[in-house]
Amino acid sequence: MTIIHLKDVTKRYKKQVVINEVNLKIERPGIWALVGPNGVGKTTLLNCICNIVPISSGTITLLGKSHRSYHVFKQIAFLQDNSILFHYLTGYDHLKYVADSHQVPKSNMLEVAEYLGMSNYLFKRVEDYSLGMKQHLLVALSLINKPKLLLMDEPLNGLDPTSAILIRNILLDLVKQGTTVILSSHNLAEIDRVTNQIIFLKNGKLFEVNRSDYLTTRYLFKVSNAKKAKKVLTEARYQVNDSAHNLDIEISEQDLDQCIKHIHNSNITILDIQKQVSSSEALYQDYYSEVMKGAH
């Protein structure tokens, strides 16, 4: 069964086209990261998928049903920003409301709250919550119904490292149980930790990228004589880029020992070696080079 199917989806705000005839098909569980600069339309896309914002044209199918059907939301959860919270209600009130809407037993709801360490402030009003507490509540709200499809808009916003690790582990557990996660985040390092599947949103279009296709292992050597080392390694047919005292060498892990030997035999001292893996950030830089130039 297709988990998400976007077909020629367009979203216009008056004359401005935010999403432009987008197509996307996700057929297996996993984590997909939705990436793009601020204002590119990531939240709009997620809102369109959940039918919170009506689309201008196209069709969206979620778990085999139209996204306009409310039934389908029994198996879907959408973690949104904290503006959806009622500041004069307690965390418990929110959890109860969502649990009742999904017809989930109260015990499940309390289990989720306890797992996220919310017991101490569950009965406090949301207006007294810190940003991190609100984020915990939002995460808890999205986990109550054990969704098959989980859409998350900036889930790590305002979380301390301990909580971020907790959320990451929860996501990985969910995927193991067959959940599909669409994760919109600016935290590219965190994305690298949970998935290789990235969807870039640029000029209203989606670009699906599997980071594993771009995975090249590079080693950054810090040596006593970079110029001599480059000459030695180039003669030995290694791909070398140098900059000042560093050597950026593209090699597989098997060739690493051989490469070290070459440098060592040339009486060059190796001061430091760092493993460099092609990151989402590098891919991001490629996709949004013109945006980044503009920022500079």
Next chain:
Amino acid sequence: MLIKFELKKLWRSRLYVITLILTIAFVLGFFIRNIVYQDINKAEEIARFQGYRSDVLSQIIYQTDLLREIAEGVDVNLEESLKVGRALYHALGDLVEARERDQELALLQLEIDALELAIIYQDLDNYFPLSLEELTDEVEKNTKLISVSLPKEPEHASIQPAVFLRQIASFFFTGFSFYVVITVIGTPIVKEYDDYSIKLTYSLPLSSRRLILSKWASLVISGAIWLSTVICSALIVSTLFGKQVDQPFNYLFRTAQQDFIRADHYTYQIILFGFLFILLLTALVVLLTLLVKRSRVVQLLTLVLFLSVEVMLRQGLINVTFPFTYQNLDLAITHFAPISINGLAMIISNVFVILGLAMLIDKRRRYLC
């Protein structure tokens, strides 16, 4: 479940609770004012009767002097006037005495006697401060009250439960109060669209119909609680601390058709039409919320509606086919007495139409599988 959540939002927003407390405070305030006013009212009433008496007396003195100037038996009318004038003077004296002694039931018959004499007195070309219409009106009312064995009450300052309830209903069940209440209970619902917290609900497996009906139902419950607070607090305070009379709800109120409506019928209608009007008003707020999704605009539109209806009512444009006429409940009930079945049908049908429109507008969750 949804209704419970909506009610929780309202209760926790505090404004609603404050409104209920203020309502009770106003009712108590009115009651205390009325208690204080009892003696003032008595004094005013005595002064009024004394005033009538003085007017009659001055005419008697003048006519007696006149009669002295002309011979007796010459002017039969003058003699008759003097005879009636003297009788009226004494009747008004009895009236003052009865009022001073708080003989309220006896007062009714004494007032009838005096006013009937006043009618004859006026008929003999003498002056009396009340018009013939006012005199017959009072006589009729007193006769009716004697038949139910209830004393006459000042309708603007009574502590008799039925009359006090009417005073409270006339104050609270008007356009202004309904506007305040609907703004207080409706704002948390409209505000969800202002601050986007509605997005939480839209990401849940809830149908449009369920969403609209539960929002409406929670508004209706909140409105009904306010209505009950007004009625119950007025009844409780006046029953416990008010004037103790047998069968207070047998009291009679004047209708626009110069007929009478019994206080118990009036109370039933206040409750019935008050509740129906809340059904209508809350349905309208739900529709406006879905149409404009901005709390300030919804507040402004309802204010314009209330003001327009108020102007219409003040111009005497009271029409049973326009259900918002019931924003002034007392006026509508006494105007359409004994009861307006058409008004009832109009309100109910309008509620259905407005809710139907609201469901048509909100197509976000369709019934697709």
